[in-house]
Amino acid sequence: MSRVLAVAALLVGLTGCLLTPHSDTPLDTGLYAEVMALSGDPVAGEEPYEANCRRCHGREATGTLRGVPIASYDVDEIVEVMLTGPGHMPTFDDLEPQVVADIAAYVNSLEPQ
Ligand code: HEC
Numbered sequence: 532m533s534r535v536l537a538v539a540a541l542l543v544g545l546t547g548c549l550l551t552p553h554s555d556t557p558l559d560t561g562l563y564a565e566v567m568a569l570s571g572d573p574v575a576g577e578e579p580y581e582a583n584c585r586r587c588h589g590r591e592a593t594g595t596l597r598g599v600p601i602a603s604y605d606v607d608e609i610v611e612v613m614l615t616g617p618g619h620m621p622t623f624d625d626l627e628p629q630v631v632a633d634i635a636a637y638v639n640s641l642e643p644q
Contacts, residue, residue: 573633
């Protein structure tokens with residue numbers, strides 16, 4: 532393949548990747564209600580945040596090139612996003628409901644920078 536064609540193929544591939552979001556998981560409203568009924572513990576949420584979210588959303592949720600800043604976001608929004616994995620974000624519906632509630636409480640408790 533000529534170099535021009537190779538570059539064109541690469542561009543088409545990249546554009547397709549950027550324009551096609553990974554399919555979001557439909558919201559499991561039962562699981563969402565279960566998590567929202569729990570009382571999240573912000574202190575307990577720090578460790579699972581570090582393990583699951585920090586690589587994209589950064590230390591204290593201030594954001595990185597791979598994920599937007601999310602410090603102080605509302606708990607209901609954080610829970611919904613964790614359960615649906617919009618765009619290029621993975622879905623975290625396999626975590627224990629209490630852990631989801633704790634991570635949401637931790638992120639909600641952080642100050643935006
Ligand atoms: C692989 C990188 C990655 C990981 C890991 C990740 N996220 Fe995300 N997150 C993203 C991206 C990318 C977006 C933007 C999604 C979109 O296209 O709407 C996002 C969006 C969000 C949003 C919504 C932001 C907005 O303004 O709409 C919240 C809240 C969020 N993430 C929370 C979390 C939490 C909590 C975790 C850990 C359980 C986590 N994320 C793990 C990449 C990631």
